[in-house]
Amino acid sequence: MDTYQKPLENVDAALNRLNATLASYKISSTTKSAITATKSPAPPPVSANGSRANGHTHSSSASQCVPASKHFQQSNGHSQSTQRPHEPTPPGGEVNGASARLSDELPRPDLLWQEALNLRFCDRSNQRTMMQGPAFPRMPGDQIAIDRQIDDIMMLQEHYLVDYPYLLPIRLLTSQKYLQLGYPDLAAGEAYKALLLCDAVRDTSDEYHPMAAPQLRDFIRQLPRTERIRQLACDPKCVTELPPGSPAELMDFELDIWVRYHYLPWAHRLLAVGLMYCGCYKTAWYKAWQGMTSIDKTAGDVNDQWLVDVTVGCEQAVRKLWGMTDDEWKDQGHSNNGKAYPDLGCVRREVYPWNEWEPDRLDELPALNMMMAEVAPKLEVRAVELPALTGNGESATVMQLGVFARENIAPGEVVLSETSMLTANNKLRDTLCDACSVDLPELNSPEAGQVCECPECQAVFCSETCLSRADATYHRATCGNDLDTLLRDVPPAEAADSLYSLLLMRAIAMADVQECHPLDLSEVRYIWGDFHNLPITPAHFTALNLTHETLTDSDRFDEGHGKLPRTLPWSFEHNIRLPIQMLEKMEIDPFAEPNYDLWVFNTLFAKFRGTASARLSGQAGSGRRARGPEVSAVHPMWCLANHSCDPNVRWEWGGSIEFTAREERVLWKGSEGEGGAPERKEGGIRKGEEVLNHYCDVELDVHGRREWARGALGGECRCERCVWEAGQEGVDGKGQ
Numbered sequence: 001m002d003t004y005q006k007p008l009e010n011v012d013a014a015l016n017r018l019n020a021t022l023a024s025y026k027i028s029s030t031t032k033s034a035i036t037a038t039k040s041p042a043p044p045p046v047s048a049n050g051s052r053a054n055g056h057t058h059s060s061s062a063s064q065c066v067p068a069s070k071h072f073q074q075s076n077g078h079s080q081s082t083q084r085p086h087e088p089t090p091p092g093g094e095v096n097g098a099s100a101r102l103s104d105e106l107p108r109p110d111l112l113w114q115e116a117l118n119l120r121f122c123d124r125s126n127q128r129t130m131m132q133g134p135a136f137p138r139m140p141g142d143q144i145a146i147d148r149q150i151d152d153i154m155m156l157q158e159h160y161l162v163d164y165p166y167l168l169p170i171r172l173l174t175s176q177k178y179l180q181l182g183y184p185d186l187a188a189g190e191a192y193k194a195l196l197l198c199d200a201v202r203d204t205s206d207e208y209h210p211m212a213a214p215q216l217r218d219f220i221r222q223l224p225r226t227e228r229i230r231q232l233a234c235d236p237k238c239v240t241e242l243p244p245g246s247p248a249e250l251m252d253f254e255l256d257i258w259v260r261y262h263y264l265p266w267a268h269r270l271l272a273v274g275l276m277y278c279g280c281y282k283t284a285w286y287k288a289w290q291g292m293t294s295i296d297k298t299a300g301d302v303n304d305q306w307l308v309d310v311t312v313g314c315e316q317a318v319r320k321l322w323g324m325t326d327d328e329w330k331d332q333g334h335s336n337n338g339k340a341y342p343d344l345g346c347v348r349r350e351v352y353p354w355n356e357w358e359p360d361r362l363d364e365l366p367a368l369n370m371m372m373a374e375v376a377p378k379l380e381v382r383a384v385e386l387p388a389l390t391g392n393g394e395s396a397t398v399m400q401l402g403v404f405a406r407e408n409i410a411p412g413e414v415v416l417s418e419t420s421m422l423t424a425n426n427k428l429r430d431t432l433c434d435a436c437s438v439d440l441p442e443l444n445s446p447e448a449g450q451v452c453e454c455p456e457c458q459a460v461f462c463s464e465t466c467l468s469r470a471d472a473t474y475h476r477a478t479c480g481n482d483l484d485t486l487l488r489d490v491p492p493a494e495a496a497d498s499l500y501s502l503l504l505m506r507a508i509a510m511a512d513v514q515e516c517h518p519l520d521l522s523e524v525r526y527i528w529g530d531f532h533n534l535p536i537t538p539a540h541f542t543a544l545n546l547t548h549e550t551l552t553d554s555d556r557f558d559e560g561h562g563k564l565p566r567t568l569p570w571s572f573e574h575n576i577r578l579p580i581q582m583l584e585k586m587e588i589d590p591f592a593e594p595n596y597d598l599w600v601f602n603t604l605f606a607k608f609r610g611t612a613s614a615r616l617s618g619q620a621g622s623g624r625r626a627r628g629p630e631v632s633a634v635h636p637m638w639c640l641a642n643h644s645c646d647p648n649v650r651w652e653w654g655g656s657i658e659f660t661a662r663e664e665r666v667l668w669k670g671s672e673g674e675g676g677a678p679e680r681k682e683g684g685i686r687k688g689e690e691v692l693n694h695y696c697d698v699e700l701d702v703h704g705r706r707e708w709a710r711g712a713l714g715g716e717c718r719c720e721r722c723v724w725e726a727g728q729e730g731v732d733g734k735g736q
């Protein structure tokens with residue numbers, strides 16, 4: 001008997017069964033209701049005037065169901081002009097063979113859904129599998145195209161990802177759109193979530209399987225029947241493994257094909273490319289390699305050129321970074337091995353066009369001053385013009401906020417005293433208060449009696465006050481959730497990053513317990529994250545083109561960020577993997593809770609990086625050995641004071657942070673000689689004077705100070721003292 005006879009009979013039988021099954025589907029109405037049945041909760045209720053229950057003004061209303069963007073002009077100068085007043089019709093029903101054809105006549109939400117339906121990765125015609133990926137549309141270089149992409153992202157974020165949070169193709173489409181708009185970091189985040197969903201769809205024991213599989217099933221049912229049969233018929237496994245049984249089993253077999261050939265490879269690509277563009281070369285290299293292996297295993301003997309290109313692109317970038325010759329590179333064993341590659345990159349630091357949480361701080365000065373009055377009755381917040389330190393020229397200035405004296409303040413007077421629950425410490429077994437991070441008193445000291453424990457998880461607090469404040473503000477989200485070991489006792493080189501991530505973890509817990517958006521926490525809301533403030537214009541996007549040439553030329557990786565400035569340190573570990581792990585440990589669903597999207601975390605990190613104070617956990621006087629910056633906190637009023645290397649306050653942080661007016665100002669270097677410096681100023685602060693903090697050790701020389709404060713200032717310090725001292729040394733004092 002012909003050896004192929006039996007398998008062919010199997011295929012015929014299988015296809016007959018499949019046809020019968022497909023024919024039995026009642027397409028439109030049942031599919032719609034099936035999808036609705038798996039829906040997540042609707043977006044937060046929005047009142048007629050657009051304000052949410054928490055007081056935040058939202059520019060669109062759920063009843064209007066239109067992208068919010070057309071209603072507002074962003075503070076970053078990006079205006080969104082396109083109007084598409086269509087309801088996003090709930091997707092449902094087979095697309096009648098039209099999924100390959102996008103019609104501009106369709107309303108945009110439907111077009112978006114169509115785009116998701118059209119996502120294919122392999123060309124599986126002629127019984128052969130070829131990796132090609134969806135055609136990656138280039139951004140046409142006009143403002144309307146950019147606005148449309150932004151609107152699409154908002155539509156996806158506000159509607160589709162809320163209604164179908166576990167739907168793989170929607171995650172992938174979102175990732176693709178982020179990449180096109182120059183946010184490879186956000187693209188990598190969505191691609192990683194898509195990879196998790198690929199596992200969830202295929203693994204019945206996965207926690208998200210009961211949501212991810214039905215949502216994908218309903219989606220696949222909307223594809224044209226002919227297309228579904230073609231995909232099945234091309235699969236070699238169809239011959240041997242197509243289950244004889246029920247429509248449900250057949251459907252799962254079909255899902256597996258779509259995941260293996262289309263969604264999984266696309267997710268690998270988007271993740272690897274996104275990470276490479278961000279400069280996370282080690283993880284990008286590893287994910288590309290992992291992707292190649294996985295695609296080969298799941299989709300047959302195929303090779304993905306994009307992923308190969310990513311390994312080459314990473315290698316090229318790192319060699320350039322390290323300035324190595326071919327021989328040095330090989331000798332040191334870096335060929336085909338990304339283990340030692342750098343893994344910390346930088347991404348755009350901005351108020352995202354869809355971020356509606358950033359307040360107009362000048363408008364809200366009265367609210368800010370009410371908060372200030374509680375911690376510093378003699379101080380007030382005002383607008384102030386500061387030199388722009390980002391290299392835009394000597395005379396450029398920016399309007400920001402600063403803190404000023406409302407009345408005369410005597411030398412030595414404590415003028416601000418603020419406590420915060422937004423604290424972190426990165427030592428696992430250290431004797432610090434869990435809430436305010438103060439060093440706990442020695443066991444046999446008189447104060448030891450005030451120390452208390454959480455009865456559930458044994459977290460330790462310096463006092464009943466801290467315990468009850470913790471309970472009201474964050475502790476319930478972390479209590480007993482096995483978060484203690486995360487990010488603790490890390491090597492010194494990772495200490496700062498671990499502290500920022502621990503602050504993020506605390507902010508998530510605070511938002512969860514206080515039931516508010518993390519960006520609306522009072523500790524966070526008014527912090528300026530040193531965002532770049534440049535408009536997003538077509539000039540940035542003409543070149544993004546993902547080809548072999550661009551993916552392997554590290555000089556062009558900037559194009560992946562729309563050539564906009566990148567000043568926010570970023571890594572896969574701290575910005576994607578760990579935040580998702582934290583959410584899961586706090587029992588917050590990382591897919592279904594839009595408040596905890598990865599762009600929200602980037603925004604929080606931007607705010608923390610310029611404003612968090614750090615100190616040694618072994619403080620002078622505590623009797624403990626100091627070991628490096630192990631404790632960090634964000635004090636929202638304290639951090640509104642600007643920097644000077646001739647400060648008029650000193651600060652100290654124990655359980656609370658304090659500003660004390662200096663008795664004596666610092667002596668400028670060189671002022672003792674002839675042609676001395678302007679006269680040394682008196683201690684204390686006069687009414688109307690700005691409160692000047694210091695972000696670096698003011699005893700250092702001008703070079704040391706500038707080096708130290710650069711990170712917190714976003715450029716070289718150009719305070720009066722620095723300019724004068726640099727001038728004395730004949731160094732350019734403009735700080736550029």
Ligand SMILES: C[S@@+](CC[C@H](N)C(=O)[O-])C[C@H]1O[C@@H](n2cnc3c(N)ncnc32)[C@H](O)[C@@H]1O
Pocket residue numbers: 386387388389400401402526527528530610611639640641642643644712713714718719
């Ligand atoms: C901790 S915040 C200070 C408050 C800030 N001005 C605001 O509006 O929120 C630090 C940021 O203020 C700005 N800044 C503070 N001191 C400055 C100085 N001496 N010169 C220029 N910019 C300064 C920088 O943008 C820096 O990143």
